Amino acid sequence: MKEVRVRFAPSPTGYLHIGGLRTALYNYLFARHNKGKFVLRIEDTDRTRYVEGAIENLIESLQWAGVEHDEGVFLEEGKIVQRGEFGPYIQSERLDIYKKYVDQLIEKGYAYYCFCTKERLDKVREEQKIKGLIPRYDGLCRSLSLEEAKEKIANGEEYVVRLKLPPNKNIEFKDMVRGNITINTEDLDDQVLLKSDGYPTYHMAVVIDDHLMGITHIVRGEEWLPSTPKHVYLYEVFGWDKPIYVHLPTVLNKERKKLSKRHGDVSVGDFRGKGYLPEGLINYLALVGWSPEDNEELLTMEELIEKFKFERVSKTGxxxxxxxxxxxxxxxxxxxxxxxxxxxxxxxxxxxxxxDNKFIEENYDWIKTLVETVREGLSNLSEITEKVEVFFNNKIQPEDDEALNMLKLEETSTVLNAMKEELSKVDEVDEEFAKGIMKKIQKSTGIKGKKLYMPTRIALTGNNHGPELVSIIYLLGKQNIISRIKYVKENYM
Known part of the structure; x- marks a missing residue:
């Protein structure tokens, strides 16, 4: 059986989008599930939209997420390097390769030179819109002979190269998500293959690269579905076996619109910056458009690899x-x-x-306990700054009337006095003391249950609910607890 080879081939036009990470993830999971290879290729032929640092961000984001590729473009000591036997893996370094295949298409009559100006093309499209037609190239230059075209080129006229689609031909291909698809060439445009700047368009380069790199399955977003018939036709005219196509549903927001910056975080860096764990983001993202047969929702990367099949990918966003x-x-x-x-x-x-750094250095074990104490209530790590504030502010504020009323109970004063008494017996609060103090207070006062634990928690934190009381007592320490008891007595009792 032929080795499965897939690729993720983004354009460096910005930082990695959450939808792009999902595409990369599905490629990765499919490759690993089938013991195949996952290639990272950079499609940078659109030089006008190139963003400095985008390639580095892309590789770092994939590394952080644990989506590891086998060949292609890598970062080593901050430098971009390429590894693998099918390179270069950056399209702008493959221009000679594309030119060779474009020339073949022209010589065989499957492509032609087009000299139409932007002004003429705009005018044609405008007229087509007025007539209610689908805007597309009207084929003016199709009739030029190769000799006429070469003469125009020799005279310095600017040109592009277009694909010459045959009339009224059904182009068929199978998509693993959407099934069998047929599109007639009458509904397609003579796509530009080579731009006037000498760079290929996506449609030309992607077919050449995927064939030469031995890609067996093309897994990409559904926005490329309308272009696929043109790609399939190119495979046919070159006489190459076409790959299997998988067009993934778009990642949508709750309003069922495409995720965009206007609606909040969309880049992998946004989520990374907010303290989402790579394991959490990857687990969730895998479920956005796919589900395992057992509908399990909490899955490690290994479990995702084991369960992943394209047959379980949804057709809808x-x-x-x-x-x-x-x-x-x-x-x-x-x-x-x-x-x-x-x-x-x-x-x-x-x-x-x-x-600060000095505090962390001197109190690392305390910091560890702090993180352990508050992590129950975290959905991302950036929330920790707010969650730990209660351990640093001794001016306690009851969170609501229930908490305030609890402080005013007669038993509360008894409990807090007993706590001060127990604290006076030690130099400092350690874990053993924190674990035993409440039992000692219960024994000395006879107060138990809600009237023992609730007022203690409220006096120390202002909150009715929260982390374990043992952890709160240990983290606050003797002097902070005494300060809080004093503040609560002076202000609320």
Missing amino acids: GIFDKDKLDWVNGHYIRNYDLDKLTKMSIPYLKLTDHI
Whole structure:
């Protein structure tokens, strides 16, 4: 059986979009599931939209997400390098290759030189629109002989090269998501293959590259579906076996519109910057348009690889639901290795006014306990700055009337006095003391249950609910607890 080879081939026109990451992920999962190869190629023939640093961002984003390619374009010590036997993997370095195949098409009569100016083309399209026709090239230069065309070129006239589609021909291909598709050439345009600047269009370059790189399955967004018949026709005229096509549904927002910057975060960097874990984002993103047979929602990369099949990809757009992402990511945060999570949380903790490098260096174990204590309520790591604030502000504010009323109970004063009494017996609060203090207070006061634990929590944090009381007591330490008891007594009791 032929080795499965897939590719992710983005244009460096901006930072990696969440939809692009999903396309890369599906390519990766399919390749790994079938023990094939995953290629990263850069399609940079549109020089007008090239963005400096986009290739580096793309590779770093894929690395961060754990979507690893086998050949193509890599980053080594900050430099772009290429590895693999089918290079170059950057289209702008393959111009001679494309020119050779364009010349073949022209010589065989499958393509032609076009000398129409932009002004003429605009005018033709405008007239077609007025008549209610589909705007497309009217074929004026199709009738030029090769000798006439070459004479015009010799005279310095600017030109492009267009594909010469045959009249009234059905072009058929199979899509693994959408099934069998047939489109007639009467509904297609004579696509430009080579632009006036000498660069190929996507439609030419993609066919040449995919064939020469041995790509067996083309997995890309559904926006390329209308162009696919032209690509299939090129495979036919070159006499090449065409690949299997997979056109993925678009990633949509809750309003069922394409994700865009106007509606919030859309780049992988946006989510990475907010402290989403790569495992959480990848797990959720895999489910935006695909589901496993058992409908399981929490899946490791290994499980995704094992279960992934294109037959389970939806034909309709996948809804990107941030609330669902938060739920999935929160699961990973709660179950993540604590040491790793602490190190990942430190950049966000340093955004507070309370934690700097010196503090971290001197109190790393305390920071670890802090992260462990608050992670239950996190959906992403950027939220940690707000969650830890309660441990640094001794001016407690009851969160609502219920909390305020709880502080006013007679039992609350008794509990807090007993807590001060227990604190006076130690120099500092350690974990053992924090674990045992509430039982000692219960024994000395006879108060238990809600009237013991609720007022203690409210006096120390202002909140009715939250992290484990043992962790709160340990993290606050003796002096902060005493300060808070004093503040609460003076202001609310």
